[in-house]
Structures are given as C-alpha cells and as structure tokens.
C-alpha cells in the first residue's frame with residue numbers, strides 16, 4: 001500500500017478505537033429498517049447498543065466524518081474518511097446514523113446556508129437530534145418538479161405557506177422539513193422557487209401516511225395550511241431555490257445509486273444461491289442458466305462499484321462529479337432492482353412469504369417490492385437518462 | 399491505488415492519442431486491407447512506435463524497454479482502439495514480451511527483449527488450439543528427441559503468425575489434452591524444418607496465421623520456463639493481453655460512441671436533428687454509462703497488474719468480460735443509429751464493429767471470463 005505515515009497512523013488509531021468502541025451488536029448485519037438508526041426527537045432506540053454507538057461516533061464527529069468540526073463533523077480529509085469507511089467495513093460496523101439531513105440537507109447547507117443556519121442545523125443533524133424530510137414532490141409536480149405550486153407569501157417577518165406535498169418520505173416521523181416553495185408566482189417557472197426550512201410541529205402542518213405495495217408506509221401526503229415560517233429560515237436568496245434543489249438532488253442521487261453496494265455486500269448473492277440451490281461436483285452452481293444470470297449481474301455490480309470508486313477518486317483529484325450523479329443514480333438503481341429480482345428467483349417459493357411467525361421487515365418479497373421504487377424516487381430513470389443526454393452528451397432538445 | 403492516472407500516465411496518454419491519430423488513422427487500415435498488403439501492417443509505423451517507446455512499454459528498462467507497466471500499455475492500446483491501428487503491439491510487445499520476461503532465462507531475455515523493444519524482432523504467441531478460447535486445451539505434442547524435443551500439432555489462430563521472426567509454442571510434455579500441468583513453452587524459429595505458416599484473412603483485417611508443426615526439432619535451450627510449467631507463464635501473458643484487449647475495446651467503444659453522438663447532432667429527419675428523438679437519446683445515455691463502466695474495470699485490471707495484486711486475474715477477467723460486452727453493444731448501436739450509411743463499406747463505423755467482434759472473441763469472451771470469475775468466487 002502506498003499510504004503515507006500519517007495516514008497509516010490514522011488507520012491504526014481508527015482501527016483500535018473502533019475495536020474498543022463499536023458494540024458487538026452493531027457489527028451484525030442489518031436485517032430490516034428498524035436496525036437503521038434514523039435519529040430525531042421521536043426516535044426510539046432499538047437497543048442500548050444502538051444509542052451508545054450513535055453517541056460515541058457523534059462525539060468524534062464521525063457520523064459526518066468530512067464535515068467541519070465547527071458544525072459537529074469530524075473534520076477528516078477525503079483520504080481519512082476513506083480509511084474510516086474501510087475500517088468500519090472491516091469490522092462490519094453499521095452506520096451509526098442514517099438520515100436525509102446527512103445525505104441531502106447537510107451538503108446543501110454547507111454550500112448555500114448562512115453561518116447562523118449552519119450553526120443551528122448542522123450539529124443537530126450530526127448528533128441525530130433532528131430528523132429531516134424532503135418536501136419536493138407535489139401531486140402536479142413529479143418529474144416536472146419545477147411545476148410546483150406550494151406558495152410562500154411574505155407577511156411581515158414571516159412567510160405564510162399553503163399547499164400540498166406528496167410522497168414525502170417519513171414526514172410523519174420527521175421533525176423538520178426542507179421544502180421547495182413558490183415565493184414569486186409571477187416569475188418564470190424555475191425562477192420563482194425558494195428553499196425554506198421549517199418545523200413539522202408548526203401549526204397548520206398535517207401529514208397522512210400512504211401505504212406502499214411492499215406493505216410499508218414510509219411516505220405521506222403533507223398539507224400546509226397557513227403555516228407561518230420565520231423569514232430567516234429561507235436558504236440562499238429568494239427565487240434562487242432551484243439551484244439549491246438541484247445541488248441537493250445530485251447528493252440524493254449518488255446516495256440512492258450507491259445504496260446497496262456497501263451494507264448488504266455483493267458477495268451475498270452467490271453465497272445465498274449456493275445455499276439455496278447447491279453446487280455440482282465441479283463446484284459450479286447447479287442451475288446453469290441462473291448461474292449465468294448471477295454472473296452477468298455480478299460483473300455489472302463490480303463494474304459499477306469500481307465506477308463509483310473512480311468517480312470519487314476523480315472528484316478528489318478535482319475533476320467534479322456533476323451530471324455523473326445521474327449516471328450513478330440510473331445505473332445503481334437499475335442494478336439493485338435486478339439484484340432483488342435475482343434474489344427472488346434464488347429463493348423460489350421461500351421468497352414469496354408475506355406474513356408468518358418469523359416475519360422480519362427485511363423479508364425478500366417486501367425488499368424486492370420496495371426496490372422497485374429506487375428508479376422512481378429521487379428522479380426516475382427516464383429523467384436521469386434525459387439529464388445525461390442533455391448535460392453530458394449535449395444532444396439537441398426535441 | 400486511486401483509479402486516476404498519474405502525471406507520467408497522462409503524458410503517455412497524450413502522446414499516444416496524438417501519435418496514432420496522426421500516424422495511423424483508420425484510413426491506414428483501409429489501405430492495408432484494400433491493397434492486400436503482404437505484411438498486413440506498416441513496418442515503418444512499427445519502427446516509429448519503437449522510437450516512441452511504445453514497443454518496449456511493458457519491457458523492463460534493463461532489457462531496453464521503457465518499463466512503464468500495464469496502465470501505460472493500456473493507454474497505448476486504447477489509442478490503438480480509437481484509430482483501429484494495425485501493428486504487432488499486442489502479439490509481440492505485450493503477449494510475447496510478458497511471457498519472456500516472466501518465464502525466460504537471463505540469456506533469453508537479453509537476447510530477445512531488447513530487439514523486441516526496438517522492433518527488430520517480432521515474436522508471436524502460438525497457444526490457442528480450440529476455436530473457442532480454452533488455453534489449457536493443448537494437444538500439440540512435444541516428445542523427447544535427442545537433447546531436445548520434437549513438436550507436432552496445429553495452432554489455428556496465431557496473431558501476427560505470418561510476420562513473426564519467432565514463435566512461442568505451447569506444447570504438451572505430459573498429461574492429458576486439457577490438463578493444466580504438463581504444458582511447456584518453446585521458442586521456435588518459424589523457418590525451421592517442419593513449420594508451416596499459412597496466413598488467414600480475418601473479418602477485422604488483422605493479421606493471424608495458422609501454424610502447423612510437423613516433427614519440428616527444438617533444443618533443450620529453447621524451452622521457455624520449466625518443463626511442464628508453461629501454463630502459469632501462459633496465463634500471465636494472456637492476462638496481460640486480455641487487459642490490453644479490454645483497453646483496446648474501450649477505445650473502440652469510446653470512439654464509435656463519440657462518432658455516433660456527433661452524427662446524432664448532424665443528421666436531420668422529420669425536419670429535426672435525429673439526436674432530439676428521446677428513443678435515441680436514452681439509448682445513447684445508457685451507452686454512455688456502459689462505456690464509463692468499461693473504463694473503470696479496464697483501469698482497475700491494468701492497475702492491479704502493475705501492483706502485482708493477487709486479485710489481478712479476477713479484475714482482468716472482469717475487464718475482458720465487461721469491456722467485450724460493452725464494445726459489441728457500442729458498435730452495434732453505432733451502426734443502427736447511423737442507419738443505411740452505417741452499413742456501407744465506405745463509411746468507417748463498420749470497421750469498428752468488425753474489430754469489436756474479433757477483440758471480444760480473442761482470448762475469451764464474456765461467457766468464458768464470466769465462468770472464470772464465478773469459479774474464482776467459488777460458484
């Protein structure tokens with residue numbers, strides 16, 4: 001390895017610290033959503049270990065390793081963060097905290113927020129004290145997000161927000177919302193939009209959960225009826241919210257695209273297949289055609305994983321990710337859907353169980369169904385292809 | 399190891415891109431093909447490639463090479479892919495040079511490698527016997543005779559076989575036809591008694607020959623590596639070749655993709671540019687992603703070879719499989735999106751499709767390397 005002495009020392013320290021501080025229970029595979037720590041005011045820790053792990057990591061700023069220390073982060077360089085991630089993978093440590101605050105709002109606030117906003121919100125995200133939801137989509141504004149109509153009209157020192165959001169993931173469990181609102185109805189579509197933050201407990205906010213085909217109800221309809229929001233909660237400039245929205249989306253897309261590559265591990269598919277189907281004397285999986293499908297999938301999964309790595313290395317070398325986040329979102333989610341299809345095939349009738357005594361929320365059928373949303377949420381696959389065609393390939397508009 | 403090029407590699411890339419575009423564009427391939435050139439490549443170009451240090455890129459400095467390694471070799475072959483350049487680069491500078499550097503004695507290395515780096519000597523690898531690549535299938539026999547061996551067998555697909563000054567022949571000294579143990583490599587003079595070399599005319603206009611050996615006498619000193627231990631050397635040479643082929647296919651994919659995207663911006667139908675049709679935009683955008691994936695796996699394979707990573711064969715198999723599939727897709731899509739003109743011999747895109755097919759088949763296609771990968775992962 002071509003690691004500098006400083007980085008080698010960092011690796012050694014990190015390894016020792018993780019060994020000493022990561023509870024055994026937090027090194028077990030995640031079997032369902034309740035094993036994931038989302039944090040927030042309403043969060044009920046699944047176990048003492050889950051809380052301990054969060055507190056210890058947050059104290060070092062390692063829930064958000066690359067954020068500046070002043071905002072609750074670890075202040076790590078990209079190389080150090082890579083080492084931390086690798087060392088966590090080594091002992092199979094679960095992420096101490098997962099949240100929209102970390103993946104989406106944080107990066108946007110770091111870039112566009114003012115100092116007061118950063119100091120107010122970032123440390124609370126880092127410590128898992130406030131859970132955020134994303135108020136983008138509306139009934140009439142999905143792929144065509146800029147068609148959104150939720151309005152925010154200035155009244156003295158406050159905006160008055162009226163309208164409806166939909167598909168708002170975890171709105172019923174979130175404490176705050178980052179919300180796209182129209183502050184200037186007269187301006188052209190993309191120019192009248194602003195980026196507003198407010199407390200979900202504000203009077204006039206109501207949510208109602210929607211059930212998914214997987215049986216989960218992760219998302220909601222969210223209604224705003226004369227919700228009063230301090231003017232200071234507007235991020236960036238009024239009417240410039242679209243830039244922030246798009247910047248945040250690139251982070252969301254990278255996150256969704258890379259979602260399945262880390263935690264569950266891509267080796268598990270053929271291992272599961274071996275267990276379920278068995279191998280012949282030659283050591284090959286008994287079902288030759290399924291084996292071929294698995295191989296093709298794993299080739300693409302490795303190739304995609306290496307592409308994520310390369311894009312990150314290039315970003316580090318200053319070559320920018322930009323529209324490539326659309327590539328990662330598109331390819332990663334399509335791969336994950338294929339993966340879930342294959343896992344269903346491998347399981348055969350076992351994977352069809354819907355309810356039973358040993359029901360876990362990580363059951364294959366529900367996970368498979370949930371995965372179908374991957375190429376819809378955060379902008380559909382078709383929209384990502386449009387973005388690549390337009391921004392990267394610069395193909396003419398129709 | 400970061401998956402980005404370092405400064406030295408960027409320089410190699412820039413000089414290779416410039417060199418091949420200037421000295422060996424597709425028009426050269428067309429000329430060689432149309433004139434049925436007896437050599438099938440341009441010796442002047444090969445000499446220039448030696449001057450540039452390309453012919454010796456993978457040969458250690460102590461043996462007259464540039465010693466730049468496989469990432470650099472891959473960058474050269476990527477440029478070769480973009481321009482469809484014909485030369486003995488793959489056969490002599492990569493496959494044979496790797497085999498000799500890996501398995502040769504100091505004398506053999508000193509005698510051969512410097513001349514290979516300076517393009518005075520072309521060495522070709524005569525290994526494959528099955529039409530579908532299966533490197534352990536070696537029926538060519540090497541029977542003890544005098545103080546050496548007598549070789550008898552047939553090698554139907556020897557890259558650059560008809561212009562080679564020397565052949566590296568894989569022959570069986572013990573074991574059954576598909577055993578890994580018992581394969582031995584020999585250096586053979588193609589002009590020796592009992593060797594016959596017949597040129598083959600291939601779909602991609604590249605050079606290959608059918609070599610038959612009929613009781614060819616070789617000396618004990620002509621053995622490359624240990625008795626019965628040739629397979630490991632052969633695999634090392636093949637993996638170097640496969641990684642470089644992946645790089646070439648990346649170049650073929652990227653070039654046909656770029657040409658196609660340009661065409662989408664120019665060609666008009668129904669009063670608009672065809673590139674404004676979403677059906678084509680989405681296929682082009684998908685292809686963009688596929689080419690990016692091929693780039694990542696190729697760079698990883700070459701980097702792993704340079705680092706002596708024990709997982710290098712895994713990444714090489716991954717790269718050869720993925721880049722091969724992408725290359726076929728990219729060139730097939732290119733022809734389709736060009737419409738009728740894409741089917742004409744006059745237009746270059748067809749050359750890319752032909753090369754894609756041949757390169758994907760050479761030294762194992764997606765199915766071969768997929769199977770290899772699965773076995774490495776124990777399933």
Ligand SMILES: Cc1cc2nc3c(=O)[nH]c(=O)nc-3n(C[C@H](O)[C@H](O)[C@H](O)COP(=O)(O)OP(=O)(O)OC[C@H]3O[C@@H](n4cnc5c(N)ncnc54)[C@H](O)[C@@H]3O)c2cc1C
Nearest residue numbers: 134135136137142143167168169373376377378379380382
């Ligand atoms: C599980 C889940 C969680 C979500 N969480 C959130 C959240 O937390 N916050 C939030 O704001 N939103 C969330 N969303 C909403 C999501 O962002 C939208 O569903 C998505 O942007 C698509 O919008 P739509 O549903 O209105 O579909 P439409 O836009 O109506 O799309 C329907 C179909 O038309 C295609 N289409 C549309 N426009 C084009 C075009 N120009 N070219 C080609 N095809 C096109 C689409 O690709 C799709 O196939 C979530 C969605 C899901 C499924």
